[in-house]
Amino acid sequence: MCRLASHVLGQQSFAPLFPNPAMPLDLRQSRHLTLSRSPDVLLLPSRLAPLAQPLPSSLRTEDGEPLDTLLVNPGSLVRGRGGGGGGGTFAVLDIHPLPEEPSVAAGDPEELLPHQVASRTKVQIIKI
Numbered sequence: 354m355c356r357l358a359s360h361v362l363g364q365q366s367f368a369p370l371f372p373n374p375a376m377p378l379d380l381r382q383s384r385h386l387t388l389s390r391s392p393d394v395l396l397l398p399s400r401l402a403p404l405a406q407p408l409p410s411s412l413r414t415e416d417g418e419p420l421d422t423l424l425v426n427p428g429s430l431v432r433g434r435g436g437g438g439g440g441g442t443f444a445v446l447d448i449h450p451l452p453e454e455p456s457v458a459a460g461d462p463e464e465l466l467p468h469q470v471a472s473r474t475k476v477q478i479i480k481i
Contacts, residue, residue, distance in 0.1 A: 354401055358424045359412050362391055393470035394423045394446065403428035403442045405476035423471040427478065440481035447475040 361367070367386040372378045395408075404426050410419040427444035451468055 354397070354399070354404055354426055355406070355408055355424060357399075358395055358397060358408060358422075361395070361397065362388065362408075362412070362420065362422070365389075391420050391422050393421065393468070394425060394448075394474070396425050396427065396444075398427050398429065400429060401426060403444070403478040405444065405478060407471040421467065421469060421471055423474055423476070425476055430481070442478050442480050445477045445479060447477075449473045449475070 365388045366383075367388070404424070406424055408420050408422045408424055412420045425444050425446065428442035430441045430443050448470060451473070
């Protein structure tokens, strides 16, 4: 799953390469599907096993900085056809606030500060 997430972050776009013809996708609006920065939390639901983990530090941004992205695959809420086949899973994320520090409060408001969301987040994958 981490490899799949690295591909999404590497292509910097949520636009599918081969969109389903039945999916109403206006490619003139594709600029809204781009990632200009790496997200703090990346939710990628799939049929693979549910998981929540930080991306490996070996993955880097364009600037060479390690990614600080939390990958969450909540799984599928409903499995099977027609509501049968048992329940699925969902994720609950609790992101704890950043401690207020004097250096942050007095700093430049335009400056990007590291905020380690992955280390401040508690993720529960709950089976229904």
